[in-house]
Amino acid sequence: MIQRGNIVNNTARKSRILGALVLSTALVGGLAACTTTPTGGDSAGGTFTLWDPYPDRDASSTWAQAIDACATDLGITIERNAGNTGDTVKDLTTAASNLPDIAMVDNPKVSTLADAGLLTTTDENGFDVSDISANILSAGEIDGKVYGVPVGANTLGLYYNPAVLDAAGVDIASVTDYASLTAALEKVVASGKKGITFSAVGTEEGSFQFLPWFWGAGADLTALDSSESEAALTLWTDWVQKGYAPNSVLSNTQGTSWDEFKTGDFAFAENGSWFKSDADANGFLSIQVPGIDGGVAPAPTGGEFITIPVQKDASRYATSAKIVKCLSEGDTGATALGYVAPTQAGADAQLAADPTLEFWIGAVGDAKPRTADNLGVSYGIISEQLYTAVQAALSGSASPAEALATAQATAVENLK
Secondary structure, three states, rough: OHHHHHHHHHHHHHHHHHHHHHHOOOOOOOHHHHHHEEOOOOOOOOOOEEEEOOOOOOOOOOHHHHHHHHHHOOOEEEEOOOOOOOOOHHHHHOOOOOOOOOEEHHHHHHHHHOOOOEOOOOHHHHOOOOEEHHHHHHHHEEEOOOOOEOOOOEOOEEEEOOHHHHHHHOOOHHOOOOHHHHHHHHHHHHHOOEEEEOOOOOOOHHHHHHHHHHHHOOOOOOOOOOOOHHHHHHHOOOHOOOOOOOHHHHOHHHHHHHHHHHHOOEEEEEEEHHEEEEEEEHEEEEEOEEOOOOOEEEEEOOOOOEOEEEEOOOOHHHHHHHHHHHHHHHHHHHHHHOEOOOOOOHHHHHHHHHHHHHHHHHHHOEEEOOOOOOOOOHHHHHHHHHHHHHHHHHHHHOOOOHHHHHHHHHHHHHHH
């Protein structure tokens, strides 16, 4: 087993490794090459830099407009850099001597950057997080300290095609656990259609999509080789071997999996709330992923945190905190980015504006972060072994038990 004590005890070692990376890196690339030296402190005017991972959202987007509105309200200039390279940790560590005032960070990466000493805590920057939903906020919490503020959250659900289910004689109300879902897939395939598609690709996307089934079986990320873990992986493996899920799941991203579902041939697709609009347009509906014996399986939270990196001039934090508040309060930033708001008031405002969001607001409320249980920087190591085990089992190169035993042993070794 991956003992919790081992994970916690190895945090210091990971800190030293990340610290060495920061100190030894001589070149600044990617986002770092685009940044400018911040000017102005916590007073009227001044320029503050903001990095985000949304190069597809140009100056006309609702997100860019939200940033501009905040700058106007605060009487400052916000220089936005959306030149994302896809590796936020590398971008920020290589820019350690010239960090932006604000950085948008994928929530599992917050702990890595905090452990490297690059992020301020909310105690240090003065940001109030008391009204943020605990299950969303906890992704940025390590040892009782909070290192960022969620702009919002998304999560996974189980989309279904009513036309395919009706033709196969499947009542969606009968799908309440793993066994009844498998029975539904069997009926659909027998009717000449396809069962379910998802992403089991050998990246973080694969772990992200496996986690609802993993957690839904009662498994814990500190014990990858448990009987509960094996039950979850056996479920997916059996689906592929019996033809209820296509072999393409091994290479599917969430995007290509969605494209498969949109062909109209599949009954189910596990995918994210970000496809809601497309689902609505195609007549697809959603349920939450069921637990192994019923109930709802917790899905992982997705989305970015707005963080305030360490600055030599601590007087800048007060204005940076105002920028964060402007972008995260209510539903401003969340709606602009297509997320569920991180506060109850914000989610209520979204629901009032669009009642069809009720399902996804509820699903986010039931979700939990990937770094839960204070895994922190250890999550990345564990996740890599988890998606590697999924790949091995679904490809037939190892049984679920063998794949998970190897994953457990490798994780323990790498966490020493």
